[in-house]
Amino acid sequence: METAVLYELLRMLISVVLVVAFVFINALIMGYLERKISAHIQRRPGLMEVGPHGILQLVIDGLKLIGKQLIVPKDADRTLFRAAPLLSFAPVVLPLIVIPFSPKLQVRDFDVGLIFILAISSLNVLAILMAGWGSNNKYSLFGAMRSVAQNISYEIPMLLSLLAVILMTNTFSMQGIVQAQGKIWFFLVQPVAFLIYIVASFAETNRAPFDLPEAESELTAGYHTEYSGMGFSLFMLAEYANMFVVCSIATVLFLGGWHGIPLPFGAYSGAIWFFIKAYGLMVFMIWVRWTYPRTRFDQLMNFCWKYMIPFALVNLLVTAVLVKL
Amino acid sequence: MHRTESFAQSLRKLSLELQEVDFAQRGYHAEILLTADTLRDFARLMLEAEYFLVFMSAVHMSPAIELVYQFAQFNSQSRILGRLFLDADGVVPTISDIFQGSNWHEREVKDFFGIVFQDHPNLEPLILPEGSEDLKPLLKEEDKLKSCQEVSWQPAEAEGENEAAEPSGSEKS
Amino acid sequence: MPELTKISQPHRFFLNMGPQHPSTHGVLRVLLEMDGEYIIEPQPVLGYGHRMQEKLAECRTCTAFMPNTARMDYAAALPYNHGYAALIERMAGIEVPPRAEYIRVITSELNRIASHLLWFGALLLDLGAFTPILYSFDDREQILDILEDITGSRLTYCYFRVGGVSKDIDDKFVERTRAFIKRLRQRFDIFEKLVTGNVIFINRVKGVGIIDADMCRRYGATGPVARGSGIPYDVRKNQPYSVYSEFDFDIPVGENGDSLDRYMVRMREMEQSLRIIEQALDKLPEGPYRGKIPKKIKLPAGDCCFSVEAARGELTYYLVGDGSDVPYRLKIRVPSYSNLSVLPELCRGMLLSDLVAAMGSLDLVIPEIDR
Numbered sequence: 001m002e003t004a005v006l007y008e009l010l011r012m013l014i015s016v017v018l019v020v021a022f023v024f025i026n027a028l029i030m031g032y033l034e035r036k037i038s039a040h041i042q043r044r045p046g047l048m049e050v051g052p053h054g055i056l057q058l059v060i061d062g063l064k065l066i067g068k069q070l071i072v073p074k075d076a077d078r079t080l081f082r083a084a085p086l087l088s089f090a091p092v093v094l095p096l097i098v099i100p101f102s103p104k105l106q107v108r109d110f111d112v113g114l115i116f117i118l119a120i121s122s123l124n125v126l127a128i129l130m131a132g133w134g135s136n137n138k139y140s141l142f143g144a145m146r147s148v149a150q151n152i153s154y155e156i157p158m159l160l161s162l163l164a165v166i167l168m169t170n171t172f173s174m175q176g177i178v179q180a181q182g183k184i185w186f187f188l189v190q191p192v193a194f195l196i197y198i199v200a201s202f203a204e205t206n207r208a209p210f211d212l213p214e215a216e217s218e219l220t221a222g223y224h225t226e227y228s229g230m231g232f233s234l235f236m237l238a239e240y241a242n243m244f245v246v247c248s249i250a251t252v253l254f255l256g257g258w259h260g261i262p263l264p265f266g267a268y269s270g271a272i273w274f275f276i277k278a279y280g281l282m283v284f285m286i287w288v289r290w291t292y293p294r295t296r297f298d299q300l301m302n303f304c305w306k307y308m309i310p311f312a313l314v315n316l317l318v319t320a321v322l323v324k325l
Numbered sequence: 326m327h328r329t330e331s332f333a334q335s336l337r338k339l340s341l342e343l344q345e346v347d348f349a350q351r352g353y354h355a356e357i358l359l360t361a362d363t364l365r366d367f368a369r370l371m372l373e374a375e376y377f378l379v380f381m382s383a384v385h386m387s388p389a390i391e392l393v394y395q396f397a398q399f400n401s402q403s404r405i406l407g408r409l410f411l412d413a414d415g416v417v418p419t420i421s422d423i424f425q426g427s428n429w430h431e432r433e434v435k436d437f438f439g440i441v442f443q444d445h446p447n448l449e450p451l452i453l454p455e456g457s458e459d460l461k462p463l464l465k466e467e468d469k470l471k472s473c474q475e476v477s478w479q480p481a482e483a484e485g486e487n488e489a490a491e492p493s494g495s496e497k498s
Numbered sequence: 499m500p501e502l503t504k505i506s507q508p509h510r511f512f513l514n515m516g517p518q519h520p521s522t523h524g525v526l527r528v529l530l531e532m533d534g535e536y537i538i539e540p541q542p543v544l545g546y547g548h549r550m551q552e553k554l555a556e557c558r559t560c561t562a563f564m565p566n567t568a569r570m571d572y573a574a575a576l577p578y579n580h581g582y583a584a585l586i587e588r589m590a591g592i593e594v595p596p597r598a599e600y601i602r603v604i605t606s607e608l609n610r611i612a613s614h615l616l617w618f619g620a621l622l623l624d625l626g627a628f629t630p631i632l633y634s635f636d637d638r639e640q641i642l643d644i645l646e647d648i649t650g651s652r653l654t655y656c657y658f659r660v661g662g663v664s665k666d667i668d669d670k671f672v673e674r675t676r677a678f679i680k681r682l683r684q685r686f687d688i689f690e691k692l693v694t695g696n697v698i699f700i701n702r703v704k705g706v707g708i709i710d711a712d713m714c715r716r717y718g719a720t721g722p723v724a725r726g727s728g729i730p731y732d733v734r735k736n737q738p739y740s741v742y743s744e745f746d747f748d749i750p751v752g753e754n755g756d757s758l759d760r761y762m763v764r765m766r767e768m769e770q771s772l773r774i775i776e777q778a779l780d781k782l783p784e785g786p787y788r789g790k791i792p793k794k795i796k797l798p799a800g801d802c803c804f805s806v807e808a809a810r811g812e813l814t815y816y817l818v819g820d821g822s823d824v825p826y827r828l829k830i831r832v833p834s835y836s837n838l839s840v841l842p843e844l845c846r847g848m849l850l851s852d853l854v855a856a857m858g859s860l861d862l863v864i865p866e867i868d869r
Contacts, residue, residue, distance in 0.1 A: 290629050352585075397812075
């Protein structure tokens with residue numbers, strides 16, 4: 001009995017370290033991808049200096065950010081200002097615990113896995129609000145207010161679209177949802193829900209064309225205007241990890257998770273398929289960001305309340321009726 | 326436009342007179358001598374006649390500072406230069422409530438020349454920083470100041486030019 | 499700021515937009531009284547890039563002031579060169595050879611296109627689209643390369659001289675310009691597909707920042723701003739200078755005077771500029787590129803003005819001479835100054851995001867306003 005507890009503790013420790021490490025690695029990969037893809041979209045080479053094709057640039061950037069001074073504005077609320085980046089970091093690490101990368105590669109499979117993720121990731125709003133309020137900067141506060149309004153609004157269609165899938169699987173367990181897609185992936189069964197989820201996830205992660213909280217041409221940099229060094233990079237890490245989380249959820253719920261044509265990597269092929277799908281979605285998000293202009297705030301809200309929520313509700317109703325039949 | 330009879334009539338009511346000048350030499354079609362009393366009525370007339378204010382500025386000369394108002398029209402070739410010589414008391418009414426564009430021009434003239442426009446809504450420094458009210462950078466120093474005659478077209482010359490300008494002027498209108 | 503020292507209602511607050519702000523394009527500061535995201539009262543604060551060019555003009559000979567003209571509107575410096583050179587020529591009665599006039603027109607129009615391409619990218623950047631600016635800069639770079647070859651500089655040109663231009667154009671220039679015209683015509687399709695048809699873009703600019711014809715008249719707004727409001731006013735047509743009367747070109751106008759109309763006007767203006775350049779290249783006469791001018795240019799006593807159509811509207815130089823070679827007084831009427839003065843009336847009650855879109859569509863160059 002004692003060894004079992006010890007074993008479990010060790011397992012937890014290792015997985016937490018791995019998850020945190022993954023958040024950093026993910027930021028490196030995404031930072032590189034974003035800069036390289038945006039560069040090619042804009043017909044320029046992008047990163048080329050450090051390492052072959054600038055692969056090591058992000059490492060250097062990370063070191064630089066660590067070395068930077070942490071500046072706290074004079075009239076800022078020091079506690080809130082310092083705590084906000086940490087708080088934004090925590091809720092993006094926790095969801096990774098329940099995400100099933102492959103049939104076996106998963107830290108924990110909760111019965112309420114999906115609810116756990118959604119509950120935790122809403123905490124991110126709090127961090128942004130703290131950062132905006134704590135900075136004592138009007139632009140930051142603008143960004144924070146926009147972010148809160150936007151994230152809370154878009155959580156509704158997001159949840160409704162996910163609920164449609166849950167009605168079909170009858171389980172909140174992430175592993176269970178993936179297993180239910182053995183025959184057909186749900187984005188074929190639930191195309192409306194998939195579309196709504198993708199649009200809402202852009203808003204949830206504050207990515208263009210819904211990047212109003214950090215709209216640099218209006219609000220300089222929104223809620224992280226006053227942050228420097230690691231404070232700023234924690235927000236960036238959180239943003240990229242957040243992207244990974246929403247794309248993972250999309251992969252699990254709509255794209256069949258780790259299902260895929262068997263690859264010659266044995267047990268790893270599931271995980272490889274999962275990462276291909278998740279990163280494919282993230283590349284899609286990058287593509288959209290560097291193509292479209294930004295929407296206006298009232299347009300964004302109108303779109304949510306007047307189009308997305310009614311559609312999501314109708315979709316949910318139709319699903320419920322069809323499942324019952 | 327400025328050559329029509331009705332326009333000339335309205336000007337006569339204000340006891341103002343338009344003088345045609347040679348466009349090829351001066352770049353404007355007509356000039357008019359304004360006074361502080363007639364300025365606002367003249368501006369209203371110009372607004373009714375669908376002119377817009379190209380610019381207004383000032384030239385420092387002795388004995389008085391000259392204010393220059395240039396008006397032009399969007400739909401015809403007509404450029405009118407209004408001149409206003411400041412009285413000894415230096416009082417000029419604002420036209421910023423008639424031509425809102427002159428608001429900033431008048432503030433700029435206040436910055437550079439220190440001329441105060443009566444009833445202007447906000448004569449704070451626009452281009453110069455606050456607290457530079459005494460700078461008046463475009464006022465000439467004593468030794469560089471020229472008299473009005475020295476910086477005006479010589480009358481004899483201008484008269485000859487005027488007659489020459491007549492045909493070209495009428496063809497344009 | 500003076501008009502705004504008191505907040506009229508307790509929940510309102512001030513927002514300082516600028517002097518360092520990504521979408522004020524330079525060092526414009528707009529002091530905003532805000533009610534949430536709504537602007538109650540915007541007040542531009544100028545002068546951060548002020549150099550007192552008008553005083554500088556009084557301190558040197560009239561020909562020595564030529565480089566300064568390019569330092570005002572650095573995005574389209576050649577029309578500024580053009581206006582000043584033509585002003586001195588008008589005052590001193592100097593004849594310009596026809597070839598020089600043609601070269602002036604060609605280079606000015608190239609510069610106008612470069613300026614509009616810069617504006618195109620900057621407006622989209624203001625609206626949050628990062629990519630178009632790099633596409634438009636690709637084309638702008640071509641113009642800068644072409645102009646660099648003959649003028650010697652890439653941005654602040656001092657190419658025109660009193661009586662002509664400083665250097666003749668050669669066959670290489672003509673060839674490259676023709677190639678560029680062909681290239682840009684194809685690029686318009688890309689811009690059209692990438693931007694003009696985009697629903698987010700249309701929603702951001704349509705009906706935003708409406709300036710009507712009456713407002714243009716009261717504020718003296720000219721250039722694409724006035725044309726967007728349906729006023730077909732263009733100094734090149736209304737009061738033809740140089741050799742513009744010899745070319746066949748249209749003045750695009752808008753209907754509603756919103757940001758979208760101003761956008762469309764500028765996009766179509768680039769096509770018209772291409773037409774002018776094409777015709778000018780076809781008709782380009784042989785001959786000297788610089789006329790005979792006296793060693794010392796004496797400005798007669800009297801005042802004189804010259805208006806040209808700069809990239810942003812009507813540019814008028816007003817010069818008072820005193821018989822010497824130094825101007826007694828030079829007033830420079832810059833288009834952006836009047837165009838920006840519309841802002842308080844235009845943006846009252848707007849959302850902050852719309853202010854950015856409206857200001858972007860006015861195409862402001864701040865050093866030009868501050869002079």
